[in-house]
Amino acid sequence: MWKRFGYVESEPLLGPASALPFAPITLQARDRSVQVSALIDSGATLNVLPYDVGLQLGADWEAQVAPIRLGGNLAESEARGLILSGRIEGFAPVRLAFAWSRSNSIPVILGQTNFFLEFDVRFCRSQMFFEVAPRSSIGG
């Protein structure tokens, strides 16, 4: 089953030029959850979590021992590995591993490791929508 989302214009004055594929997802760590609008980024090697979202989920920076080296514009930001549960409405929750960044200048980014390993995504940018399905739905 594919679930369709519209592209979101991140800068109203720029209109469609600023449209990006954001999708709502609920992230959970133990008894805390937070719903975020996450950028579905096929060019990102990994998932990235802004610092404040991790804090809202009760994560302890000092308790995360796996350092993660980020690339791109985030190369200067310190990051540590953090595993959360992520649920897109209508789909079963999956385990998502994030590079939890010290930076807040980014949205939640869902990248190749491991969002794209758990979900298939079809981008239809010219029609301003994209579709997401659990990986088991290939061909469905």
Add this chain to the structure above:
Amino acid sequence: MTLAELLPALHGLARSEKLLAIQVLAADVAREDGETLPPSEASYPVWSPYGACDGAATLMHMLEEEKTR
């Protein structure tokens, strides 16, 4: 409204709004012409953590470890 009427208001904008106005107008023109934007001296931040393969490998290892617990 004419350009002559608009200019005083544009001159009064903050620097960041002037840059935004330039981008909006450039995008408008490009869209109308069906052409891509010309090269610019402006820099645009790239969020995407591309090329972070080491980090991706670490995250995969963490997921595997969690599964085996």
